[in-house]
Amino acid sequence: MSLVRRLPGHAWQVLLVELALYRALARWVVRRPDVPAGTTPIGHGQLAGPMLWLWIFGSAVEVLVLDLVLHRWVPSLRLPFLVLGVWGVLWMLGLLASTRVRPHLLGDTELVVRSGARTRVAVPLAALEGTRVVNHALPGTVRSLHEDDGLLLVGLGSETNLELVLSAPTTLATSAGPRTVSRVGLWVDEPREAAVALRRRLSAPAR
Template sequence: MSRGTALRRLAAHEGRWLRSLAWWVARRRIGVAPGERALGYAGAQAAMVYGLTFVCVVETVGLGVLLAGKPVVHEVVLFLDVYTVLAVLGLQAAAVTRPHVLGAEELRLRDGARREIRIPLERIAAVRSDLRFTREQQRGGGAEVAELPVGGQTSVTVELTEPVVAVRLLGQRETVRTVRFHADDARAVVAAVRDGMAARGGTPETAEAA
């Protein structure tokens, strides 16, 4: 991938989390159509994000006092500190406004503003509650696993009958047969996905097979 392409994708990512801040303030969600179900996952990181935001604000105030006699340096540092606070809040805003989405045809799994994996319901072989701490992505038996963790853990595992293509932040494409992601209410998400499969003529018994 060229440097220009990578920079464009990073700029697009920055635009998405900035937009998420506005939608967060407006208490709206992005990409959830009427009739679709939003599946939240931001709760697990909320305490960490707000704690980090508090630390950043305290640092901003402290540096403002220390650099009061150096206006140029003060303005530069203030800009960087405010940007850092917005970026930290943007992490939470993106997770809140861009939930996982269950539609009639597919399950869309999101990692804030960073990535999205679309899984047709007809390709789901099994879905289950499965609390795991994340680790480096592994390959096994020719099947690749994609993880979308929150707070260092995932709580739902989806196994597929056919692979799907997942695109990373910088554009790397990978073929996956198993996706692990976090949901605030893993059991409710599993039940909802199974109901969606059943509505399409799938069998919940097959979905429970691990």
């Protein structure tokens, strides 16, 4: 019964992800990344890009081949499978677009770590003690946030390569609700450059 009661909430979350993917795809098409004024984007899409392109190409070929087969042997199933296949390709294009138009955002007071269409973790710079270029393997790819022993990993692909060390256990606002952690792992395209940018922002005088 508890699973049944949770179904409407899960369905709503799935719908929100779906809409966010299409918004990301639209932003990518018109070349309008989601980067508010006054923030510095930190890219994180290079790792996932080649893999996603491979999936998209393979899925597009599969749609064409299946359409030809069904057109010849089972024409009544051609249209529903074509619609399903095109939807799958658009979904993956939206996921790829989200890695391009939703970079991490470095602002004056916080670093917003982002992944996929909706995942978001706000890290206050006042709580940041330092950074480390270190790799963490993700325990899975279904969930975008993984928490273990005070370490919050923001999933993108199969690993993270930059760790944010907080001065004390801090409650962070995330897209999945508050999380109290002392370290945050994320993936960035250039971890050493990102670490330098963070150190410069921390040492900059307050505005």
